[in-house]
Amino acid sequence: MYGKDKGGILQHPDGTVLKQLQPPPRGPREQEFYNKVYDSDCCDSILLELREYLPKYFGVWSPPTAPNDTYLKLEDVTRKFNKPCIMDVKIGQKSYDPYASAEKIQQQVSKYPLMEEIGFLVLGMRVYHVSSDSYETQNQHYGRSLTKETVKDGISKFFHNGYCLRKDAIAASIQKIEKILEWFEGQKQLNFYASSLLFVYEGSCQATTVRLSDVTLAEKRGVPRGLLSSGDILEYNNNIHVINSTENGKIEASVSKGLSKFYALHKKAYSKRHHSQLSLKVENLEQGNVWKSSTCITQEHLNGNVIPQLEKVFCHMPAEIKESANVEVRMIDFAHVFPSNTKDEGYIYGLKNLITVLQNILDN
Numbered sequence: 001m002y003g004k005d006k007g008g009i010l011q012h013p014d015g016t017v018l019k020q021l022q023p024p025p026r027g028p029r030e031q032e033f034y035n036k037v038y039d040s041d042c043c044d045s046i047l048l049e050l051r052e053y054l055p056k057y058f059g060v061w062s063p064p065t066a067p068n069d070t071y072l073k074l075e076d077v078t079r080k081f082n083k084p085c086i087m088d089v090k091i092g093q094k095s096y097d098p099y100a101s102a103e104k105i106q107q108q109v110s111k112y113p114l115m116e117e118i119g120f121l122v123l124g125m126r127v128y129h130v131s132s133d134s135y136e137t138q139n140q141h142y143g144r145s146l147t148k149e150t151v152k153d154g155i156s157k158f159f160h161n162g163y164c165l166r167k168d169a170i171a172a173s174i175q176k177i178e179k180i181l182e183w184f185e186g187q188k189q190l191n192f193y194a195s196s197l198l199f200v201y202e203g204s205c206q207a208t209t210v211r212l213s214d215v216t217l218a219e220k221r222g223v224p225r226g227l228l229s230s231g232d233i234l235e236y237n238n239n240i241h242v243i244n245s246t247e248n249g250k251i252e253a254s255v256s257k258g259l260s261k262f263y264a265l266h267k268k269a270y271s272k273r274h275h276s277q278l279s280l281k282v283e284n285l286e287q288g289n290v291w292k293s294s295t296c297i298t299q300e301h302l303n304g305n306v307i308p309q310l311e312k313v314f315c316h317m318p319a320e321i322k323e324s325a326n327v328e329v330r331m332i333d334f335a336h337v338f339p340s341n342t343k344d345e346g347y348i349y350g351l352k353n354l355i356t357v358l359q360n361i362l363d364n
Contacts, residue, residue: 010071018073019071027070030335031072037050037054046183046189053180055075055077082204083203084200084202085199086200087199088198088199090123091192092346096336098193117148119353122143122155124139129162138157155357156361167362177329180197181348181351184344193337194336195331195332195334195336198330199328200328200329
């Protein structure tokens, strides 16, 4: 929904979303922006590169039953994800455009007086929590409650899955924002107001299996339900299943497609740093984009505690594996984009500050 009673984004079965055109001048201005960027005759290198950072645009669409209702037909950026975690962050020091009335300016400033200092505003988020198999949502009031002192913790909530901080998703997000920042640093033809970045990462990590040696971790930890007879399964927290012994006193975690590309670690990058503790093999099955990965950890490194050790493998990855997380960062909402002959300093300020906040979360 947007506003008090307006229908929001609709999902179409063909893998697109439909965004109803806003009333003039906002709706036509956004449509004109998309038409200009995605014009088949476009040869402007700035606009051609900009396409990389937007949802794909498929023109406009009207339902047969209501031909006067116009929708923008856009790529559904969340479609490839199993449990998409989604955050909408408004970027820039001003959420009003140069042609806004004094009343409109006052209205926008009063909504979030810190916009000029912080340079961005969290409009909402939806985070998948692995432990409870449920989503936590926050609306625009959550973002407006964040101060200079609390914005770091406010953003970090989006990257916490109930078990651990998804540092891989943070690192991948930073890299994608930096690419958008490079684009803004190199262009002087467009200024963006009240425009957002849409963040999406894969929250799912289902179907994790841990194989135990003859002296089971379940017995070491005194798990109440106990290990059942040979080959039987003991469940941990909905998504981790402990089963019977394997060779060489090792624990083998077999990770299936729910872990997505995030768990398809780069063998070289990881083994350089942890080769004495961890061996990895990654196989890309290329069928339905299914990834299969297995991880072997020597039992001496587990110290009888499965969950924290899995967190080390799956959540606290070394910096070299930034690209392994399946993350999307796209620019959205273009009802207030205007021609310019100067850099968009307000948007650039917001991007830089957002990168700084994310980097602080990563470092600490």
